[in-house]
Amino acid sequence: MSDISSKSPSDGRAVSFRGGGFAPKSRRWVGFAVFAFLILIAEWGTRSGWISALTLPKPSDVLVTFHELYQSGLLFKHLGLSLGRLVIGAAIGASIGISVGVLIGLFSYIRSGLVPVIAAIFPIPKIALLPLFVIWFGIGEGSKYALIAFGTFTPTVVATYGAVDNVDRTLIRMGQSFGLSWWSIVRKIVLPGAMPGILSGLRISFAIAIILLVAAEMLGAEYGIGAYILEAGSLYDLERLFAGVVILSLLGVLVSGCIGVIERRVLGWRS
Amino acid sequence: MDIRLDGVGHSYGDAEVMRDITLDIASGQIVCIVGPSGCGKSTLLRFIGGLERPDHGRILQIGTPPEGCLNPLTYVFQDFALLPWRSVFGNISLVLEDHGIRGKTAKAIIDDVLARTKLTDFASALPRQLSGGMKQRVAIARALAVKPAVMLMDEPLSALDSQTRELLMDDLVDLWTRQPFTAVYVTHNLAEAVRLGHKVVVLSRRPGQIREIVDIDKPLGDREFGDADLEAHQKHLWQLMRDEARAADAELLHV
Ligand SMILES: Nc1ncnc2c1ncn2[C@@H]1O[C@H](COP(=O)(O)OP(=O)(O)OP(=O)(O)O)[C@@H](O)[C@H]1O
Ligand SMILES: [Mg+2]
Numbered sequence: 001m002s003d004i005s006s007k008s009p010s011d012g013r014a015v016s017f018r019g020g021g022f023a024p025k026s027r028r029w030v031g032f033a034v035f036a037f038l039i040l041i042a043e044w045g046t047r048s049g050w051i052s053a054l055t056l057p058k059p060s061d062v063l064v065t066f067h068e069l070y071q072s073g074l075l076f077k078h079l080g081l082s083l084g085r086l087v088i089g090a091a092i093g094a095s096i097g098i099s100v101g102v103l104i105g106l107f108s109y110i111r112s113g114l115v116p117v118i119a120a121i122f123p124i125p126k127i128a129l130l131p132l133f134v135i136w137f138g139i140g141e142g143s144k145y146a147l148i149a150f151g152t153f154t155p156t157v158v159a160t161y162g163a164v165d166n167v168d169r170t171l172i173r174m175g176q177s178f179g180l181s182w183w184s185i186v187r188k189i190v191l192p193g194a195m196p197g198i199l200s201g202l203r204i205s206f207a208i209a210i211i212l213l214v215a216a217e218m219l220g221a222e223y224g225i226g227a228y229i230l231e232a233g234s235l236y237d238l239e240r241l242f243a244g245v246v247i248l249s250l251l252g253v254l255v256s257g258c259i260g261v262i263e264r265r266v267l268g269w270r271s
Numbered sequence: 272m273d274i275r276l277d278g279v280g281h282s283y284g285d286a287e288v289m290r291d292i293t294l295d296i297a298s299g300q301i302v303c304i305v306g307p308s309g310c311g312k313s314t315l316l317r318f319i320g321g322l323e324r325p326d327h328g329r330i331l332q333i334g335t336p337p338e339g340c341l342n343p344l345t346y347v348f349q350d351f352a353l354l355p356w357r358s359v360f361g362n363i364s365l366v367l368e369d370h371g372i373r374g375k376t377a378k379a380i381i382d383d384v385l386a387r388t389k390l391t392d393f394a395s396a397l398p399r400q401l402s403g404g405m406k407q408r409v410a411i412a413r414a415l416a417v418k419p420a421v422m423l424m425d426e427p428l429s430a431l432d433s434q435t436r437e438l439l440m441d442d443l444v445d446l447w448t449r450q451p452f453t454a455v456y457v458t459h460n461l462a463e464a465v466r467l468g469h470k471v472v473v474l475s476r477r478p479g480q481i482r483e484i485v486d487i488d489k490p491l492g493d494r495e496f497g498d499a500d501l502e503a504h505q506k507h508l509w510q511l512m513r514d515e516a517r518a519a520d521a522e523l524l525h526v
Contacts, residue, residue: 174352177320178366178417179342188365194358269356269397 057238062246065239074223079247082213082225085141086251089148092210094202097153101160105194106186111161118157124149127215134219144216151212152205159201160194167193196270199263206255210248225251272334272343272420272453273297278300279328280478281311288314289479292328294472296421299451301491303464305508306474306482307516312457313425315479319455320344320423336420341370342355345419349426351406353398353413359385360394360408363413368415384412387446404435415446422454429459437496440466448492461508465501466494473511482511 039059045051046058069075104111104118126147133143133150167190175185217226225247232240274296281289289311296302298383304312317323318330321344334461336343346352353362363381367373372380385391388408398406407427414422428436446452458464464471487504494501 170348170350170352171354173322174346174348177322177342177344177346177423178369178413180366180369184369188368189354192354267356271400 009065011083023151054238057242062242066246069143069240069243070249074082074228075247077223078225078228081221081223082217082251085144085148085216085224086209086213088212089145090152090206092145093149093152093209094156095204096157097205098160098198100153101157101198102164102186102190103165103193104161106190115161118154122154122158126212130215130219139220144213144221147216148209148212152209155205155208156198156201159204160198163194163197164190166197196263196267199259199267203256203259206259207252210251213247272332272336274421274453274455275331275333276315276318276319277331278331279315279325280328281318281325281327282315287478289477292481294304294323294481294484296453296455298334298420298453300469301447301456301467303453303456303458303468303471304474305458305461305464305471305512307476307481307519308459309513310474310477310515311479312474316346316423316425316455316457319421320346337418340418340420341372342366342417342501343420345414345417345422347407347414347424347427348421349429351398351403351410351430353406353409355398358397359390359401359409359412362398362409363416366413366417380416381412384415387415387449388412388442402435403431404439407431407439409445411446420453422452424454424456426458427456428463436460436463443467444491444494461505461512464508466496467491471504471508473508473515476515476522477511479481482515504509 005183042056043059046053046056066075069078100114101122104114129150130143130147133146137146157177171189171193172185175189180188213224214226217224218230221227225244229241229244229248232238232244276292276296279289279292280287289326292315293493294302304315306312314323318325321330324465354365357365360381363384364377367377367380367497381394382391385394388411390405390408390412393401393405393409398409407430410427428439431439444467454467456463456467465487468487469491469505471483471487473481475482485504485508487501489500491496
């Protein structure tokens with residue numbers, strides 16, 4: 001062995017660092033910057049003419065249209081009705097979905113009976129069933145709720161029973177060994193343990209709910225963002241079409257933000 | 272309350288894991304179970320705790336559990352089994368809530384067991400903020416909270432480093448001297464067995480049978496790290512275990 005103290009520090013090289021990455025953090029301004037950049041490009045392109053007015057409306061014109069919509073008071077009429085449908089439909093779908101998912105996760109017979117059924121209805125494009133829902137629930141609000149609820153239901157069920165399956169069995173054994181009642185084990189061990197999986201499932205379910213909301217409103221709705229977009233589309237009014245699309249995107253960001261807030265509150269124990 | 276195992280045997284499918292185990296666990300005693308890996312120690316403990324049923328034999332509770340005992344047979348798990356979303360306090364109150372103990376009464380019990388396991392300052396910490404040794408102390412506090420008649424401990428210290436293990440063994444001895452409890456203590460570690468056991472049960476390789484029961488008469492409080500007579504016991508146990516482990520290896524070669 002050589003005597004390390006006889007060597008000068010200049011003989012050494014710093015050990016190169018290779019432990020970084022794989023730990024994404026939230027950098028909120030980056031998202032805004034990307035949006036701003038894309039919008040600026042579009043604005044510049046449409047103004048200078050290398051994006052023709054038929055391909056894409058000017059972002060500034062869309063903003064003006066949006067402003068007009070706001071001033072006419074119609075914005076909140078559309079948004080209010082759409083939000084109502086979204087919230088009611090998604091709430092029905094998600095709550096039934098979570099309950100059924102938990103039952104599938106807990107009971108052998110329900111699992112064997114329902115998993116194939118869910119697998120059969122999952123790939124059906126729910127929009128294709130809209131006429132059926134109109135017959136069943138009428139052309140009014142009922143069929144819209146039903147469509148949105150049905151669309152949120154399937155992904156929620158699948159995410160929920162997967163999450164219940166993944167709950168640490170030793171924790172359940174622990175609950176049993178302390179003589180906790182069945183209901184306590186479900187409420188205090190299974191549900192909180194499945195919560196991370198359920199919430200990430202809800203993110204997907206609610207995005208699907210927004211898609212279906214527009215589809216439902218394209219049929220027989222006077223007001224609502226879907227109706228607004230449909231009308232603009234049939235007139236080739238690109239500014240209004242895009243104003244509608246922007247509202248939908250904002251809705252998506254809002255929903256995802258809400259789930260983020262819930263995750264931070266409910267899943268604070270994870271980080 | 273005593274526990275009696277009467278001719279307990281069990282097979283998983285074709286594999287017989289234990290045969291004809293008859294054993295008495297007297298109240299106020301710590302019975303250590305040692306044996307080669309896979310000989311059925313954890314399985315035996317699950318039988319005693321009522322989490323599984325043996326194919327043969329019976330497990331009897333003799334006498335009634337003491338006054339105020341909420342959960343006569345109480346586990347301490349090797350991997351702690353704490354709910355990560357509940358604080359230390361919440362993890363202990365979990366096992367009281369179902370007995371309708373809440374509010375002031377619950378707080379008194381929890382404060383008491385936290386003090387006994389030296390965790391008072393950590394009542395509001397989440398499990399992820401605790402070291403392994405502290406997590407296991409929480410698990411022990413949780414077990415104490417239900418005033419068990421018998422504690423069932425499956426390698427409770429084996430996930431911990433050897434210094435923490437020594438300290439926790441001292442804690443367990445302290446707890447026992449202040450208020451003797453009954454325990455079935457499964458371990459791989461012969462030093463733990465001779466330190467904590469009034470009785471050490473050596474199981475044979477699979478199918479697990481009782482090979483020998485070693486009684487250690489020295490009072491728990493007088494035992495110390497490196498005692499000569501404990502070393503002698505440990506050596507004897509090691510002889511027995513080594514023969515079993517050798518034989519188990521030889522069997523594997525001939526399969
Ligand atoms: N649920 C089960 N199904 C089938 N076989 C099992 C089951 N549980 C345990 N076994 C088998 O029973 C035997 C005893 O297992 P057990 O976990 O009781 O051993 P152990 O003595 O605790 O081992 P270790 O010291 O490694 O913890 C093993 O051979 C194992 O493969
Ligand atoms: Mg084991």
